[in-house]
Amino acid sequence: MPQPNADSLRFPPPRLPKETESLRAEVRAFLTDSFADEAWQRNSDFGAGFSPEFTRKLAAKGWIGMTWPKKYGGQERSMLERYIVTEELLAAGAPVFAHWIADRQSGPLLLRFGSEAQCEAILPPITAGECYFSIGMSEPDSGSDLASVRTRAERTPEGWRLNGAKVWTSNAHLNHFMITLCRTGDAGADRHGGLSQFLIDLKKDDVTINPIINMLGGHEFNEVVFDEVEIPEDRLIGNEGDGWRQVTSELAYERSGPERFLSNFHIFRALTDAVGTSPDARQAEGLGRLASRLWTLRCMSLSVAAMLEAGESPEVEAAIIKELGNRFEREVVETARTILPLQPTGPAGSNQSDFAAIMAEAVLRLPSFTLRGGTTEIMRSIIARGLGLR
Numbered sequence: 001m002p003q004p005n006a007d008s009l010r011f012p013p014p015r016l017p018k019e020t021e022s023l024r025a026e027v028r029a030f031l032t033d034s035f036a037d038e039a040w041q042r043n044s045d046f047g048a049g050f051s052p053e054f055t056r057k058l059a060a061k062g063w064i065g066m067t068w069p070k071k072y073g074g075q076e077r078s079m080l081e082r083y084i085v086t087e088e089l090l091a092a093g094a095p096v097f098a099h100w101i102a103d104r105q106s107g108p109l110l111l112r113f114g115s116e117a118q119c120e121a122i123l124p125p126i127t128a129g130e131c132y133f134s135i136g137m138s139e140p141d142s143g144s145d146l147a148s149v150r151t152r153a154e155r156t157p158e159g160w161r162l163n164g165a166k167v168w169t170s171n172a173h174l175n176h177f178m179i180t181l182c183r184t185g186d187a188g189a190d191r192h193g194g195l196s197q198f199l200i201d202l203k204k205d206d207v208t209i210n211p212i213i214n215m216l217g218g219h220e221f222n223e224v225v226f227d228e229v230e231i232p233e234d235r236l237i238g239n240e241g242d243g244w245r246q247v248t249s250e251l252a253y254e255r256s257g258p259e260r261f262l263s264n265f266h267i268f269r270a271l272t273d274a275v276g277t278s279p280d281a282r283q284a285e286g287l288g289r290l291a292s293r294l295w296t297l298r299c300m301s302l303s304v305a306a307m308l309e310a311g312e313s314p315e316v317e318a319a320i321i322k323e324l325g326n327r328f329e330r331e332v333v334e335t336a337r338t339i340l341p342l343q344p345t346g347p348a349g350s351n352q353s354d355f356a357a358i359m360a361e362a363v364l365r366l367p368s369f370t371l372r373g374g375t376t377e378i379m380r381s382i383i384a385r386g387l388g389l390r
């Protein structure tokens with residue numbers, strides 16, 4: 001019977017550098033002004049608000065690609081400083097989704113594996129808030145088992161020819177580029193060989209983008225179809241056949257951020273506002289429980305940011321936070337339903353009415369949290385493997 005080995009798991013408490021205090025104050029002031037100027041809606045999910053205008057303003061502050069080299073438009077600031085900006089944006093429910101994927105994972109992937117020409121062409125427009133990315137991993141028969149992707153890229157004299165389809169591709173109809181995982185050769189014994197990543201120009205390449213309407217009736221998802229799509233040689237990212245190693249590192253960026261427990265922070269905030277300053281015993285118990293979980297998750301998540309800063313790849317720690325974070329997000333919604341009698345038809349503009357509207361959206365978005373970025377079951381498998389149990 002294998003015994004769990006937790007020795008390698010650590011969540012060392014991070015010490016936030018002094019400069020983060022003024023940065024946090026600056027971000028808060030920016031958000032207050034921007035909210036007052038544009039009256040954007042506070043979102044109950046980071047994936048809900050797509051605003052190129054907001055993204056460009058954020059870029060003008062130097063807060064997109066802020067850890068990247070200055071020669072690509074970055075600011076060469078630390079991962080912990082980026083964390084401060086990210087958590088303030090999430091806590092405010094700001095409309096961040098236009099630049100989110102490019103800033104979080106596509107840019108860092110290109111910095112790590114892309115060619116100099118790709119970095120020079122793509123990273124400056126991202127840091128200017130003008131270039132947005134989609135993730136091209138999932139396929140109709142390939143989600144959790146990503147190594148089973150069947151979209152194929154074959155060499156041609158001029159470059160590559162792609163055939164296949166990607167699915168659940170968030171905002172492919174709005175974004176400029178997609179990084180897509182394709183089969184380029186034999187899978188090998190471990191099934192991880194023969195995969196490669198390509199840069200797809202969603203505006204210019206001959207792909208077909210079909211909308212998929214979600215439970216809220218909104219168009220966020222798409223199917224992206226490749227039917228004999230020709231792309232030039234220089235769209236290969238990194239080395240042919242290295243796709244699995246590259247996509248695994250991309251997933252570490254995707255899973256490790258505070259959006260895995262703060263994506264519906266706005267509901268927690270709205271819940272505390274709706275309860276007011278004189279909670280009854282049940283409300284106080286519910287809010288206290290949520291606050292203690294939130295604080296623990298934040299400490300763990302900050303320690304992951306510090307590990308990323310140190311150049312480590314905390315894959316298992318990130319999976320633990322995603323698993324616990326998704327549970328916390330569910331608990332926020334469930335606690336709200338339990339401790340607050342909702343009046344969906346309350347007077348317009350009243351706290352109760354606003355809160356009921358937020359909750360209605362939250363309940364419909366909730367099931368997606370445990371799927372996107374890897375399902376809860378997959379996170380648990382990664383954790384078990386990390387403990388030496390599988």
Ligand SMILES: Cc1cc2nc3c(=O)[nH]c(=O)nc-3n(C[C@H](O)[C@H](O)[C@H](O)COP(=O)(O)OP(=O)(O)OC[C@H]3O[C@@H](n4cnc5c(N)ncnc54)[C@H](O)[C@@H]3O)c2cc1C
Pocket residue numbers: 047134135136137138139141142143144145167168169170367368369371372373374375376377378381
């Ligand atoms: C809001 C949202 C946005 C998304 N955006 C994108 C995007 O932009 N680009 C993109 O590529 N994808 C995107 N996805 C897709 C997402 O990555 C997949 O839904 C996810 O990886 C799961 O794959 P699947 O849906 O095919 O489910 P499946 O893999 O078929 O899983 C179905 C069920 O079986 C369980 N299961 C599967 N394998 C195992 C196993 N080995 N052990 C135990 N349980 C298992 C799963 O946990 C799940 O409960 C998005 C999803 C959502 C919800």
